[in-house]
Amino acid sequence: MIVRDKTQDLLNYLEDTSNVQGKASLLYLPQNNQEVLESIKDCLRRKIPFTLSSGHTGTTGGCVPLQGAVISLENLNQIIDINQEKQIVRTQAGLTLENLEKEINKFNLTLRAFPTESLAFIGGAIATSASGVRGFGYGSIRKYVRGLEVILTTGEVIKIKRGEIISKGRCFDFKHKGKSFKFTVPSYQLPEVKSQAGYYVKDNMDLIDLFIGSEGTLGVIVSCELKLEKIPFNVFDGLIFFSKEDNALEFIEEIKSLKRSGQMNPASLELFDKNSLELLKDEYSFIPNCQAAVYFEQEVEDEASSQSLLLKWQELIEKNKAFLDESILADTQGERKRVFDFRHKLPQMINEFLRRNNQVKTAGDIAVPDDKFNEMYDFYKKIAREAKMRYVNFGHIGESHLHFNFLPSSDQEGRKAKKYLKQLCQKAVSLGGTVSAEHGIGKIKKSYLKIMYKESEIKAMSTLKKYFDPSGLLGLDNIFDKELLFK
Numbered sequence: 117m118i119v120r121d122k123t124q125d126l127l128n129y130l131e132d133t134s135n136v137q138g139k140a141s142l143l144y145l146p147q148n149n150q151e152v153l154e155s156i157k158d159c160l161r162r163k164i165p166f167t168l169s170s171g172h173t174g175t176t177g178g179c180v181p182l183q184g185a186v187i188s189l190e191n192l193n194q195i196i197d198i199n200q201e202k203q204i205v206r207t208q209a210g211l212t213l214e215n216l217e218k219e220i221n222k223f224n225l226t227l228r229a230f231p232t233e234s235l236a237f238i239g240g241a242i243a244t245s246a247s248g249v250r251g252f253g254y255g256s257i258r259k260y261v262r263g264l265e266v267i268l269t270t271g272e273v274i275k276i277k278r279g280e281i282i283s284k285g286r287c288f289d290f291k292h293k294g295k296s297f298k299f300t301v302p303s304y305q306l307p308e309v310k311s312q313a314g315y316y317v318k319d320n321m322d323l324i325d326l327f328i329g330s331e332g333t334l335g336v337i338v339s340c341e342l343k344l345e346k347i348p349f350n351v352f353d354g355l356i357f358f359s360k361e362d363n364a365l366e367f368i369e370e371i372k373s374l375k376r377s378g379q380m381n382p383a384s385l386e387l388f389d390k391n392s393l394e395l396l397k398d399e400y401s402f403i404p405n406c407q408a409a410v411y412f413e414q415e416v417e418d419e420a421s422s423q424s425l426l427l428k429w430q431e432l433i434e435k436n437k438a439f440l441d442e443s444i445l446a447d448t449q450g451e452r453k454r455v456f457d458f459r460h461k462l463p464q465m466i467n468e469f470l471r472r473n474n475q476v477k478t479a480g481d482i483a484v485p486d487d488k489f490n491e492m493y494d495f496y497k498k499i500a501r502e503a504k505m506r507y508v509n510f511g512h513i514g515e516s517h518l519h520f521n522f523l524p525s526s527d528q529e530g531r532k533a534k535k536y537l538k539q540l541c542q543k544a545v546s547l548g549g550t551v552s553a554e555h556g557i558g559k560i561k562k563s564y565l566k567i568m569y570k571e572s573e574i575k576a577m578s579t580l581k582k583y584f585d586p587s588g589l590l591g592l593d594n595i596f597d598k599e600l601l602f603k
Contacts, residue, residue: 117154118145129169129179129186133467134477134560136177140167142185146192149267149338155187156269156336156590165592168332170240171212173233175477176558178244178331178594189239192338195219203344204262209239209337225344228383229254232460239337244556245312245329249459250413252375252514253383256310256554258328263341266327266334269585274335281323288323299583301326302576304569309483310515311550313557313568314595315577331556333591334584348415350422351383352447353455354429357406357439361390364408365493367436368513371412372486375514380428384413385514386459392508395465400458404442411459422447462510466521473525476560478533480540483517484549495543496520503536505529517553541567557595565596575600 120126120143130138142164144155159166165184172179192210199205200223207216213227214234220226231241232248240246242264247256264276274292281290289298301317316329327334358364368387374380388396388409397403414429416422426445433443446452470477484492496518500507503522511519520540522533541551541564551557551564565574578600582588588601 117151118147119143119155120145126186129172129188130181132172132174132177132179133463134175134177134180134558135467135470135474136180136476136559138167138177138180138182140181140184140186144185144187145190146187148192149265149273152187152189152192152267152336152338153271153273155185156267157271159185159187159589160269160587163589165589167591167594168239168243168336170210170237170243171233171235173236174240174244174558175479175481175555176552177560178556178558178591179240180559182559182593184589184592187336189237189336189338192239196339198223198225200225203346204341205344206263206339206341207238208339209237209242211238212236213238213241220344221347224347226347227257227260227342228345229257229260231257232463238340238342242328242337242340243330243332245316245554247310247512247554249386249512250383251310251512251517251554252385253381253413253415256312257342258316258325260343261324261328261340262343264324264327264337265339267336267338269335269587269590276324276327277341278322278324283319283321283323285319286317290323299580301580302573304573304576307545307548307550307568309485309549310517310553311483312554313550313552313561314565314574315580329556331558331591331594333581333594335590349418350416350447351452352414352416352422352426352445353452354410354412354414354433354446355444355455355458356410356412356433357404357442358408358410358437359406359439360437361408363437364410367410367432367438370432370436372514380414380425382412382414382514384411385512386411387510387513387518388462389509391506392462392510395469395508396458396462399461399465402442404439406439406442411455462508463519466508466523469523475524475527475530478522478524478530478537480518480520480537480544481552481555481561482520482540482544482549483512483515483553484544484547486516488547488549489513489516492516492544492547492549493518496540499536499540503532505533505536512553515553516549538564538567559593562596 167181192208231246
């Protein structure tokens with residue numbers, strides 16, 4: 117077991133992209149499952165909180181400890197097995213998504229729900245039920261998880277296969293390796309939109325879904341089994357610029373309508389508002405003077421469909437009055453990389469801005485029902501006018517899910533941004549939406565979870581956590597206030 121206690125050894129584990137700054141006194145670097153268990157036992161013996169650390173790519177401070185110890189899973193980074201025939205991979209939790217993809221690509225396989233950040237660990241992606249840029253076509257990683265191996269703080273190692281343990285209503289009652297488990301999950305109803313806010317619960321649910329998205333609070337995911345798919349024949353990307361925002365929104369709505377009718381099925385559909393493009397102009401001189409841009413990713417099955425789909429997209433682009441000459445339809449590896457890098461540069465630039473100004477991320481991760489999106493979008497604009505603060509609005513518009521980011525440059529602006537963000541969350545919930553569609557609650561969005569759920573429902577979450585983690589020390593401060601665990 118590798119254990120570190122020097123300040124310089126801990127520094128890299130005390131922040132994520134939210135810019136939350138943490139504290140810790142110990143770092144555990146287990147090499148295998150037994151050492152993970154030993155590190156848990158040591159923390160319990162010392163009676164100190166412990167936080168799981170993955171790739172530090174989160175945006176809500178979930179992997180950032182505020183006290184106690186860090187258990188990093190970075191050395192559990194091996195692929196256990198690839199079954200090409202069944203299109204299944206078994207892997208340890210500390211493998212990065214990038215390295216996973218490299219290895220499975222050798223077998224002409226891919227993980228379709230590939231979360232946006234390639235340096236994220238697969239365990240972290242599962243713990244937050246990550247989705248990302250391909251969510252429009254493939255949803256979150258949840259639907260591709262077929263098995264989990266989880267170490268509980270009580271010492272049990274449970275192996276869960278999808279479909280094997282199902283609740284009766286909200287009650288689970290089962291035995292695993294001779295130990296009886298009996299508990300009830302909270303009674304709240306999840307919104308009918310893409311959501312990653314609190315524990316995933318519903319009637320007659322699969323046990324595996326409880327641990328997916330639990331943000332490192334119920335147990336330590338040490339390995340997983342994922343369903344893969346064949347790499348598509350070809351893919352082309354589009355980056356389409358519009359002189360008017362309304363034209364971009366009409367373009368998006370037509371694509372969504374075509375998807376609903378089964379005529380088109382792009383993997384990605386994303387919006388960049390004018391402010392996003394202005395920020396990106398510092399890096400990309402090819403951006404024209406425009407009001408909005410749309411990014412899409414389209415997979416094709418064969419050469420014939422490739423040509424027909426290209427023609428279809430060109431017709432839609434021309435019909436909706438885009439800049440034809442400045443827009444990009446990328447069908448070569450080099451061109452696709454340029455568009456891909458453009459899509460992923462904006463979050464990096466936002467994080468760099470906040471770090472330069474010593475500000476914590478203040479961003480909406482809101483999704484609403486499709487028929488309420490226009491109302492929510494108008495409210496974004498209203499809040500932006502009232503706040504009179506720099507902001508960008510971009511993201512997964514295909515799922516009625518945008519990332520509205522304030523860019524505060526001072527503590528005073530940061531406090532003001534939080535108040536306006538609360539109004540955005542309240543509006544989203546009033547429309548049947550969620551305060552967090554994909555990034556989770558972590559440490560910085562706990563107050564917004566209280567907008568979605570009653571106090572009694574959040575208390576029920578803490579009761580569920582205490583069932584699996586009686587000490588209450590695992591992932592302390594994530595999702596809900598620690599006071600709920602120690603009353």
